[in-house]
Structure formats: structure tokens, C-alpha cells
Amino acid sequence: MTRHLKKVELHCHLEGAAPPSLTLAQARKYNIDIAAYLKDGAYVWHDFASFLQCYDKISEVYKTEEDYALLTETYLGELASVGTIYSELIVSPDHGKRIGLGADAYIAGVCEGIRRAEAANGIVARLIVTGERHFGPDSVVGAAEYAAKARNPLITGFNLAGEERMGRVADYARAFDIARDAGLGLTIHAGEVCGPFSVADALDVVRPSRIGHGVRAIEDEALVRRLAEQGTVLEVCPGSNIALKVFPDFAAHPLRRLKEAGVRVTISSDDPPFFHTSLEREYELAASAFGFTDSEIDELTRTGLEAAFVDEETRKVLLARL
Ligand SMILES: Nc1ncnc2[nH]cnc12
């Protein structure tokens, strides 16, 4: 049982955390037909490409500032109820633009949700603005420029998500230069769908302190040594990896091997209801599927706080709550 353990999550996509029941209520409210994407209380997809399509489709039922406040407050409330003290949410102001709400109103809604959740439950949260590879390099530069100019104290990081097989990391280098110059923390999805070359590309081009997933680095011993030596933190999402068939089962998943090789690892849920998981389940899996003791799990959580995109004063306060 890991219920008593304090928890931290560094890698969760906000719209990917939308409970199916809330999405259904939203779809009814706006009279949007999502029957092909949400059936019998579960999101419908069959591979990585159709997962991304389903994700983009269901995101369309969240339309207003208040919708985003409610979605954020709901997810953070769920996290707090299982002992989570800190959460980083991956958000797409670009999505706000695409649905006609606008990036500022989208972010304002999310920030309102964070405020409500912190007031109700004490959970601390920060935002990582993401670009989506499948919308192309220009849109990713736009997302970086937005994050850099926002001067919003809750926006503390920049990420690149979406279709990993589209283009190479170098195509998105400019976006990361903009985010780095603005002092944002950098993380990037790599080594999830694509092999070790994508992790090496990310390290060479972006020089991030963290990598989203990164688990396929296990296929290259020298790369695993490089991750360990550089102290790059991996945001590992085991339930997501199994649902997306990156590995056939938990026995084949490299979380433990990476940790034993000296790589700094953390655990997160990625897009929990899409992958029939939750942060609570990921912590349970750390114990039941990977055999970590409570103190080893606390180490993962501590690594999460050490790698969090927060100011040093906030980090100190959070570490003291562990
Ligand atoms: N697991 C994932 N990989 C890449 N992009 C994503 N967007 C939402 N979830 C994602």
C-alpha cells in the first residue's frame, strides 16, 4: 500500500487528465458528438496516432475559461486526495487559440483552477507550456514565444510533445532556445515512440534537465551511462508505456534497470484516464510491479522535487513536507 506516501507528479497533460464523466458532461453541454472517441465511460483509441487524435478531439469540449478552471481544480483535487503535494501540468495555450478561446483566457482559467485547489487542499502546482510536434515547428516556436513573454509566475517550464515520429529534434531547436533564454525549465518527450537516437538528439540539441519518458534509452548502454553521468531526470510513466505497447508488460519495463544504472528517475501518469491509470496506481505499481520499498519510492518522489521547475524557496518548503 502506498496510500500513506507523499506524492509528486512532473508529467501530466492537463486535457489528458480529463475524467471521462466530466468530458461527457461538457460534450452534452455544448452538444458536441464525441461518441466515436468516448464509449462506455472510456476513451477510444488503438495506437499512438489514434490516441493523439482522440486527445485533440476530446480537448474540444473544454471551451471557456471556467471549463479550464473546473478541469484543473478537479484533477488537482484528485491528486491531493491521494497525498500529492506538488504537480506540474503540461498545458497548450496553442490549443486555447485553436478553439477560439485565446491563449490568455485558457491560461487564466488553468491558473484559477490552481488557486482554488491550493486554497482547498494545499497542493502546489506549476505549468509547463508545450508545443505539439504534429502542428509543426512554427506552432512550437509560437508556444515558446507565448511562454517566454507571459511573465506568469506559474509558467515555469517548456516541453515538446505530440507525434515523436514527425521531424527531428533539430527542427524544434529555435523554440527551445527561446524558452531557455527566458529562464524556463526545459523538458522534452523523447525515447517513448522513437528509439535511443531521439534521446541522444534531445540531449545534444536541447540540453534539458529532464526528459519526458526517455525509457527507450535502455536500448543503448552508452546512452544510459550518459544520462546517469549528466544527472538528467527521466519522467517515467510506466502505465502509459504499457498501454501504448512501448513494452509488452511491466516485467519488461526498464524503470528498475534505469534506476540501478544510476539514472535519476521519477514516476508520473501522463494521460491517466486514457491509459486506465492514475498517479495513485503508478505509485502502487512502483511497489507491486517493480518491487520498490517505501524508502525507494520516497527517493523517486524526492528526485521529483529536486528536479521540479520551481524557485529554490518553494523547493525547500516542499522538500520539508516530504
Ligand atoms: N504520451 C504522450 N506522448 C506524446 N505526446 C503526448 N500528448 C499527450 N500525451 C502524450
Ligand SMILES: [Zn+2]
Ligand atoms: Zn506526455
